[in-house]
Amino acid sequence: MVNRERPLRADAERSVRTILEAAEKVLAANPTASLEQVAEAAGVARTTVHRRFANRQALVDAMVHNVFAQLDEVIAACRPETAPPLVALHGVTASVLRVKLGWPFAMTESFTPGARWSEGQRALAERCVALLRRAQADGLVAAEADLGWTCQVYYALIGEAAHHTDETDPEVMAAKVVDTLLHGVGPRP
Amino acid sequence: MVNRERPLRADAERSVRTILEAAEKVLAANPTASLEQVAEAAGVARTTVHRRFANRQALVDAMVHNVFAQLDEVIAACRPETAPPLVALHGVTASVLRVKLGWPFAMTESFTPGARWSEGQRALAERCVALLRRAQADGLVAAEADLGWTCQVYYALIGEAAHHTDETDPEVMAAKVVDTLLHGVGPRP
DNA sequence: TCTAAATGCAACAGGGGTGACGCAGTTCTG
């Protein structure tokens, strides 16, 4: 199946969107759920899923592609190369958190190691490090800090914030993440 | 299968250990690997795996139980209730990292949400918070810090450190984790 | 040494997911 040469009809395009969103819901709850469960959640026949996505991997690929596209867009909107580093850091964090809250499975999948997404991961990591380097130049990050480690910690904090059930407002979560990233949990001088 | 009433013979006990270690290797690389792959990695017939573990869940249960037992032991050895908080924090972190490096799959499994391991998770979290509270009393952690969030961040940092390929020495990794937890990546006063 | 336990091997039944097919009915779109 899958023929991407001819543009899809409007209703077919709608089906694709519906399936992607249903897959996110179902796979977030159970990553090994069958495509039949996905189809059921989408209110669609199983065969339709197979018509639109050659196999399970193709479906996941589409979800990941979708997430990367969203991240690309919302991050760009924060002007991470020109805005003041601290402002950009807060903005990017809140935006990424919003994406993560809406697409937890696809987001997790996007960042699992493996050669499949390495290009997308690398591109994102580069933008992240670039922003951190600007923050470093501004004195927000210690000059001797390892930006690779810093980036890892940043990702991890975003992941934890998304699992923090106490808070639902992305802005507040972002503030906590950035604060913890920069100052840790120790006493303030 | 599975008969835990009668004590196992020495060679059977050895088989169990071999299977557990093989399962760790195989499942760490591919969490959905078949029991046949596990058996092959253990140099054992598939039926032997089924003889020792009633089903896949029982095998994972044994791995998780093993990890919790190890954690309990190595943490207790650090005297987290009596040793100076900073010393205990370093010791516990290094010890837990050692366990995590040896049993990455079982460790991840032990901390995945779900009612199955909640008691073990809760018990561990309590010990963690207790240690953090002592650190708080010593002024290592800010008085206004949210210990729940702090504990989450601590877990996440340990997880990231274990994935940090640059470093292999648990002591050095622990130092980095504790330092980042307490002070973040910002400049030092 | 002798018995009970453990293992390997082959084979079996069962279940579930996957992918494909044709066909009839519906929906878009030029």
Add this chain to the structure above:
DNA sequence: CAGAACTGCGTCACCCCTGTTGCATTTAGA
């Protein structure tokens, strides 16, 4: 409106994993 595209439904074959059984052989341990 007419043809093309899309969907639902039933059905099919296939494959892989799971769990179990019986039997011959090896091994541990009293």
